[in-house]
Amino acid sequence: MPAIKPDRVLGDLYKLRSFGTYKTGVHRPTFSPEDIAARNWFAEQCTAAGLETSIDGIGNILGKSKASGAKALSGSHLESQNHAGWLDGPLGCVYALEASRAIKEAGGDAGVDVVVFCDEEGHYGSFLGSKSFTGLLKDEDIDKAANRHDGTPMRDALTRAGWNGRPRVQIEPSRYKAFFEAHIEQGDTLESEKLRIGVVTAIVAIWQYSFSATGEQNHAGTTSMTRRRDAGLALVRLLSAIDRRFPEICGPRTVWTTGRITLEPGSHSIIPGRAESLFQLRDADPAVLDRLHAELHTLVDEANRTGRCPIEINVISQSTPAKMDERLMSALDASAERHAPGKHIRMPSGAGHDAQWLARKLPAAMMFVPSIGGISHHWNENTSDEDLVLGAQVFADAIADALKG
Amino acid sequence: MPAIKPDRVLGDLYKLRSFGTYKTGVHRPTFSPEDIAARNWFAEQCTAAGLETSIDGIGNILGKSKASGAKALSGSHLESQNHAGWLDGPLGCVYALEASRAIKEAGGDAGVDVVVFCDEEGHYGSFLGSKSFTGLLKDEDIDKAANRHDGTPMRDALTRAGWNGRPRVQIEPSRYKAFFEAHIEQGDTLESEKLRIGVVTAIVAIWQYSFSATGEQNHAGTTSMTRRRDAGLALVRLLSAIDRRFPEICGPRTVWTTGRITLEPGSHSIIPGRAESLFQLRDADPAVLDRLHAELHTLVDEANRTGRCPIEINVISQSTPAKMDERLMSALDASAERHAPGKHIRMPSGAGHDAQWLARKLPAAMMFVPSIGGISHHWNENTSDEDLVLGAQVFADAIADALKG
Numbered sequence: 051m052p053a054i055k056p057d058r059v060l061g062d063l064y065k066l067r068s069f070g071t072y073k074t075g076v077h078r079p080t081f082s083p084e085d086i087a088a089r090n091w092f093a094e095q096c097t098a099a100g101l102e103t104s105i106d107g108i109g110n111i112l113g114k115s116k117a118s119g120a121k122a123l124s125g126s127h128l129e130s131q132n133h134a135g136w137l138d139g140p141l142g143c144v145y146a147l148e149a150s151r152a153i154k155e156a157g158g159d160a161g162v163d164v165v166v167f168c169d170e171e172g173h174y175g176s177f178l179g180s181k182s183f184t185g186l187l188k189d190e191d192i193d194k195a196a197n198r199h200d201g202t203p204m205r206d207a208l209t210r211a212g213w214n215g216r217p218r219v220q221i222e223p224s225r226y227k228a229f230f231e232a233h234i235e236q237g238d239t240l241e242s243e244k245l246r247i248g249v250v251t252a253i254v255a256i257w258q259y260s261f262s263a264t265g266e267q268n269h270a271g272t273t274s275m276t277r278r279r280d281a282g283l284a285l286v287r288l289l290s291a292i293d294r295r296f297p298e299i300c301g302p303r304t305v306w307t308t309g310r311i312t313l314e315p316g317s318h319s320i321i322p323g324r325a326e327s328l329f330q331l332r333d334a335d336p337a338v339l340d341r342l343h344a345e346l347h348t349l350v351d352e353a354n355r356t357g358r359c360p361i362e363i364n365v366i367s368q369s370t371p372a373k374m375d376e377r378l379m380s381a382l383d384a385s386a387e388r389h390a391p392g393k394h395i396r397m398p399s400g401a402g403h404d405a406q407w408l409a410r411k412l413p414a415a416m417m418f419v420p421s422i423g424g425i426s427h428h429w430n431e432n433t434s435d436e437d438l439v440l441g442a443q444v445f446a447d448a449i450a451d452a453l454k455g
Numbered sequence: 456m457p458a459i460k461p462d463r464v465l466g467d468l469y470k471l472r473s474f475g476t477y478k479t480g481v482h483r484p485t486f487s488p489e490d491i492a493a494r495n496w497f498a499e500q501c502t503a504a505g506l507e508t509s510i511d512g513i514g515n516i517l518g519k520s521k522a523s524g525a526k527a528l529s530g531s532h533l534e535s536q537n538h539a540g541w542l543d544g545p546l547g548c549v550y551a552l553e554a555s556r557a558i559k560e561a562g563g564d565a566g567v568d569v570v571v572f573c574d575e576e577g578h579y580g581s582f583l584g585s586k587s588f589t590g591l592l593k594d595e596d597i598d599k600a601a602n603r604h605d606g607t608p609m610r611d612a613l614t615r616a617g618w619n620g621r622p623r624v625q626i627e628p629s630r631y632k633a634f635f636e637a638h639i640e641q642g643d644t645l646e647s648e649k650l651r652i653g654v655v656t657a658i659v660a661i662w663q664y665s666f667s668a669t670g671e672q673n674h675a676g677t678t679s680m681t682r683r684r685d686a687g688l689a690l691v692r693l694l695s696a697i698d699r700r701f702p703e704i705c706g707p708r709t710v711w712t713t714g715r716i717t718l719e720p721g722s723h724s725i726i727p728g729r730a731e732s733l734f735q736l737r738d739a740d741p742a743v744l745d746r747l748h749a750e751l752h753t754l755v756d757e758a759n760r761t762g763r764c765p766i767e768i769n770v771i772s773q774s775t776p777a778k779m780d781e782r783l784m785s786a787l788d789a790s791a792e793r794h795a796p797g798k799h800i801r802m803p804s805g806a807g808h809d810a811q812w813l814a815r816k817l818p819a820a821m822m823f824v825p826s827i828g829g830i831s832h833h834w835n836e837n838t839s840d841e842d843l844v845l846g847a848q849v850f851a852d853a854i855a856d857a858l859k860g
Contacts, residue, residue: 256676269642269806270737271804272805272829273805274708277643277829286695290695305675305683306680307726309675310718310723330723424678
């Protein structure tokens with residue numbers, strides 16, 4: 051059994067927190083000087099661990115094991131959201147590196163390649179690093195990508211980092227038996243149920259919509275209530291109907307969110323002539339998604355039958371749930387049971403992860419450690435040292451097991 | 456009985472439409488070159504009608520009758536909202552001028568002074584012209600006022616017009632028995648009930664509020680429905696409760712409007728941590744306003760008892776209804792009954808007007824003519840020529856009557 055070294059795991063995590071420290075978290079956007087420094091430092095650690103390491107033309111790091119036997123691939127991302135937490139991403143990179151080191155130190159011919167994807171957090175696009183690695187990104191996509199905060203072209207950022215023009219490394223699926231990614235939970239399921247390890251069953255699909263209601267912009271004083279066609283009110287009634295109906299038909303872990311409501315023209319004294327909202331639905335079960343999708347249409351149809359402001363429902367995107375591999379989940383279950391008996395659970399991931407792209411090429415698995423207070427994407431994001439150490443051991447052990455099978 | 460001249464009324468209205476014509480309406484913001492030209496032209500017409508006319512230091516026009524007997528004051532405004540209608544304001548100015556002319560032509564010693572207030576439409580502030588005329592505006596208020604669209608200081612605009620530094624004329628209440636203002640209805644009450652004249656009973660009060668809900672900004676994928684504190688949803692539930700409750704307790708003509716909803720940070724994948732909305736209530740009856748105001752607090756209290764996102768209700772402004780004078784209303788009723796038997800109604804004004812400020816100094820009255828389709832603040836605003844002519848006659852006749860009493 052591989053034995054991870056707690057000081058090495060925690061030391062690497064603390065070191066990564068020093069790149070772009072912000073309050074108790076980090077501010078390390080993709081290709082910021084701090085992110086570039088963190089990547090270069092992490093690549094050096096891979097090399098020091100005996101991996102043949104390179105950073106490619108999109109900033110992805112790949113550390114290849116020289117082991118002669120079965121190999122797994124593992125990793126996550128290093129950049130952060132703006133002014134966010136220290137573990138989201140780095141945890142999965144350090145766990146991958148530690149698993150690689152511990153499995154090598156345990157002897158035998160198995161090995162773990164370590165991968166770090168660029169821009170999982172989406173400063174320049176959507177999962178550009180893992181899409182590049184899995185062959186889903188064209189050079190033109192990079193040519194067009196720009197930083198969504200300041201507009202910097204991705205090419206300029208890559209040039210500044212010294213990586214532009216390098217070949218982009220793509221996955222060799224035949225080289226690996228599995229992909230493993232570790233991550234903080236980002237929710238409070240583990241903490242609230244006093245559990246320590248989550249074995250991810252699937253990464254949920256995200257279905258995104260906009261609703262737009264068309265009414266008649268008019269004077270808020272002279273237009274009687276019976277005559278007015280208030281697009282804002284039509285939208286409020288629809289959202290209220292969803293709020294009443296969805297809990298009756300959702301799955302046990304479905305989530306839905308109205309992230310934005312815009313009324314036009316947006317003035318105190320003018321009846322909104324147009325109203326729009328962004329709506330999102332997440333679940334790992336296609337049947338639940340289909341049911342809720344149909345219900346949205348039913349509720350919009352009802353609103354249009356009874357109301358005076360036509361509402362349109364537009365589908366912005368509908369992803370597919372990424373199922374994790376049953377054999378790998380069992381390896382994680384078994385490892386968790388050895389190190390923390392009864393303290394683990396199977397659960398879906400409500401957030402998207404690089405693993406959802408890797409799952410298209412390899413059997414994939416994800417493991418969660420608890421997030422204190424369920425906090426995520428905030429500098430207060432944290433996990434206890436005990437959980438960080440336990441997680442690294444469960445993770446390495448499960449990978450070693452999976453490579454045996 | 457004064458006899459108005461239809462061609463003169465329509466001719467003056469058409470002429471005013473030529474200053475800043477935009478589609479079938481006008482674009483004539485306060486102190487735009489078109490507005491300045493319209494004011495200068497109108498002042499000339501007042502002079503031509505035998506009135507001693509001046510434009511004062513805020514752009515208000517006052518044409519004083521040389522009649523020796525009882526006098527009334529009448530008028531409205533000339534500037535328009537951006538890209539708006541041709542009658543909102545000018546109708547009341549031309550009716551006042553025509554009443555002055557017709558009453559003079561009818562002989563006798565009564566007279567009508569004509570007044571045109573600047574900026575009723577609020578490009579630089581709120582009712583600056585009528586507030587100046589009624590002694591409610593300080594020079595410093597003008598020093599501070601700036602165009603809300605382009606930031607031009609009001610002083611610069613007045614200098615360009617050639618009026619800056621002139622004394623500001625204030626009302627001599629002892630000179631007048633009454634103030635009369637005519638206006639288009641801006642709603643569809645007259646049209647839908649096939650009526651031709653509205654006698655205004657009161658200008659409604661406007662009570663403005665903001666609601667703000669505080670929740671917890673969090674990840675829209677990893678935060679379970681039971682754990683999340685969604686400020687946007689809390690606000691939607693409150694607005695929905697108002698929508699259900701208010702129709703049960705409002706007055707026959709109460710109107711309420713949610714003009715804006717803002718969710719922060721306003722992203723697809725983030726549970727709103729804060730939500731705010733602008734809410735407005737209008738009624739002419741203080742008892743109705745008090746009842747609905749109390750109900751708003753009850754609904755917010757209920758929301759705070761049952762919900763997880765505290766909601767604050769903030770009062771932005773609460774005006775008082777401006778009651779019109781009973782004797783003057785009777786004069787309008789009687790005149791309407793003579794010229795259009797059974798085709799008139801008493802009704803409140805849902806919009807604010809200069810008359811609400813004049814009512815503080817003089818017995819005041821307002822008369823409405825129908826708006827086709829109830830359209831207002833839009834270039835499609837219109838009134839039939841027949842109604843325009845009838846209104847001018849009813850108006851002049853009522854003023855003549857009121858001056859006799």
